Amino acid sequence: MEQFNIEGGVPLHGEITPAGNKNAALPLLAACLLTDEPVILKNVPDILDVKAMRALLVSLGVDMIPLEPNTWKIQAKEVRPADLDPDLCRKIRASILLAGPMTARSGDLHLPPPGGDVIGRRRVDTHLIALQKLGADVSYERTFRFHAPNGLTGADILLDEASVTATENAIMACSLARGDSIIRNAASEPHIQELCHFLNTLGAKINNIGSNTLHIEGVPRLHGGEFTIGPDYLEVVSFIGAAVVTHGSIRIHNAGSKYLDMVRLVFGRLGVDWIVEGEDIIVPAEQRLVVEKDLGGAIPEISVMPWPAFPTDLMSIAIVVATQSQGTTLFHDWMYPSRMYFTDKLVGMGAQIVLCDPHRCIVQGATRLYGEKMESPDIRAGMSLLLAALSAQGKSVIRNVGQIDRGYERVDQKLKDLGAHIQRE
Numbered sequence: 001m002e003q004f005n006i007e008g009g010v011p012l013h014g015e016i017t018p019a020g021n022k023n024a025a026l027p028l029l030a031a032c033l034l035t036d037e038p039v040i041l042k043n044v045p046d047i048l049d050v051k052a053m054r055a056l057l058v059s060l061g062v063d064m065i066p067l068e069p070n071t072w073k074i075q076a077k078e079v080r081p082a083d084l085d086p087d088l089c090r091k092i093r094a095s096i097l098l099a100g101p102m103t104a105r106s107g108d109l110h111l112p113p114p115g116g117d118v119i120g121r122r123r124v125d126t127h128l129i130a131l132q133k134l135g136a137d138v139s140y141e142r143t144f145r146f147h148a149p150n151g152l153t154g155a156d157i158l159l160d161e162a163s164v165t166a167t168e169n170a171i172m173a174c175s176l177a178r179g180d181s182i183i184r185n186a187a188s189e190p191h192i193q194e195l196c197h198f199l200n201t202l203g204a205k206i207n208n209i210g211s212n213t214l215h216i217e218g219v220p221r222l223h224g225g226e227f228t229i230g231p232d233y234l235e236v237v238s239f240i241g242a243a244v245v246t247h248g249s250i251r252i253h254n255a256g257s258k259y260l261d262m263v264r265l266v267f268g269r270l271g272v273d274w275i276v277e278g279e280d281i282i283v284p285a286e287q288r289l290v291v292e293k294d295l296g297g298a299i300p301e302i303s304v305m306p307w308p309a310f311p312t313d314l315m316s317i318a319i320v321v322a323t324q325s326q327g328t329t330l331f332h333d334w335m336y337p338s339r340m341y342f343t344d345k346l347v348g349m350g351a352q353i354v355l356c357d358p359h360r361c362i363v364q365g366a367t368r369l370y371g372e373k374m375e376s377p378d379i380r381a382g383m384s385l386l387l388a389a390l391s392a393q394g395k396s397v398i399r400n401v402g403q404i405d406r407g408y409e410r411v412d413q414k415l416k417d418l419g420a421h422i423q424r425e
């Protein structure tokens with residue numbers, strides 16, 4: 001297993017361009033199953049999760065041909081509901097995204113359980129409820145079977161929670177269902193909006209995009225098309241965090257700042273700001289990192305919520321930034337029960353953090369961090385430990401960097417280009 005060796009304390013300077021959004025690329029790749037015509041996808045990130053999704057699609061009969069770096073021609077001329085490799089499905093959460101398009105396209109799929117980040121129980125019930133509502137038979141005996149030999153029929157679907165991937169599965173299935181559908185309590189993250197725009201490019205009829213009530217007119221077939229995946233806002237914010245905790249200054253090209261309003265508000269409470277210049281973001285070196293108290297001097301709370309509120313996937317980055325901001329902040333992530341345990345490693349580096357329970361921690365900043373040897377537990381915690389190591393005095397080792405490579409393209413090279421002292425070994 002590869003590791004990163006980092007010599008911390010070097011301010012980052014320079015320019016980067018983020019890769020395409022992992023959480024958009026994965027559903028868009030799965031959505032290519034909905035048409036037998038070729039699709040050209042541009043700005044597909046070169047990351048481990050995409051490699052796993054590609055292997056899954058290939059085993060279902062899909063051709064995926066690289067045209068140039070980050071650009072793929074994908075054609076699902078004929079699909080076969082083959083027995084999918086359970087180990088491959090377990091590698092990524094997004095393997096569950098095969099359920100919607102395969103049930104709609106071929107009426108049959110045997111799907112082993114998905115995997116992904118180990119950050120607590122991750123239910124799939126909402127996915128099953130949505131597909132059942134559209135008329136699919138769903139059974140589970142260590143593997144899922146989705147069966148709809150006569151196709152799917154549009155329905156009024158009320159999701160029992162605003163699950164991101166369940167919304168995506170429902171959207172893909174409704175697009176080819178007979179008749180009209182409504183998806184209520186839909187999630188509306190940027191990647192869900194992007195999936196809707198992509199499907200409309202292929203001839204789907206999805207309305208109210210970006211809202212929590214989607215209207216979908218089913219169509220008998222989708223055609224081919226071309227689409228460019230948008231920038232990964234999670235990578236953008238991770239690099240903003242890296243610049244801030246190293247007191248550096250960077251320019252991020254094509255940063256997709258239209259999606260960052262809430263993040264800016266929340267990071268603003270930690271004293272972080274940036275300048276938007278066209279499509280770019282500039283993080284200035286001079287930041288007054290002081291926690292902004294709530295009215296009456298109360299300790300501010302940063303908590304996660306479905307979009308357009310603050311995303312859970314940025315919680316660990318915000319926690320590391322808070323260790324470098326003067327003041328006290330309460331962090332609350334009710335979504336996942338195991339996302340906060342990585343704070344132990346920050347404490348080992350010198351951070352003052354009280355883990356109150358699996359969902360809450362209090363960070364008292366600013367503290368100097370010192371280099372440590374660590375293991376990357378999950379993708380975002382891994383990236384956060386990398387930020388901490390870049391900010392720390394002395395040497396750090398981060399093992400199990402495959403967790404970071406799942407979602408960040410060439411992260412070590414990008415950091416090196418910004419002047420970081422980082423080696424992959």
Ligand SMILES: CC(=O)N[C@H]1[C@@H](OP(=O)(O)OP(=O)(O)OC[C@H]2O[C@@H](n3ccc(=O)[nH]c3=O)[C@H](O)[C@@H]2O)O[C@H](CO)[C@@H](O)[C@@H]1O
Pocket residue numbers: 023026093094121122123161162163164165166187306311312313335336
């Ligand atoms: C491949 C992909 O796109 N993964 C993302 C997707 O995962 P994923 O789609 O798996 O996450 P979900 O949106 O289903 O839910 C995340 C967690 O929050 C809970 N929950 C969610 C919504 C809600 O209204 N009530 C509720 O309790 C769920 O039970 C689950 O435990 O969305 C998550 C939440 O943004 C992100 O962390 C993941 O990076």
Ligand SMILES: C=C(OP(=O)(O)O)C(=O)O
Pocket residue numbers: 023092093094115116117313379380407
């Ligand atoms: C939790 C994440 O990914 P996944 O859902 O793919 O495990 C993430 O991207 O932070």
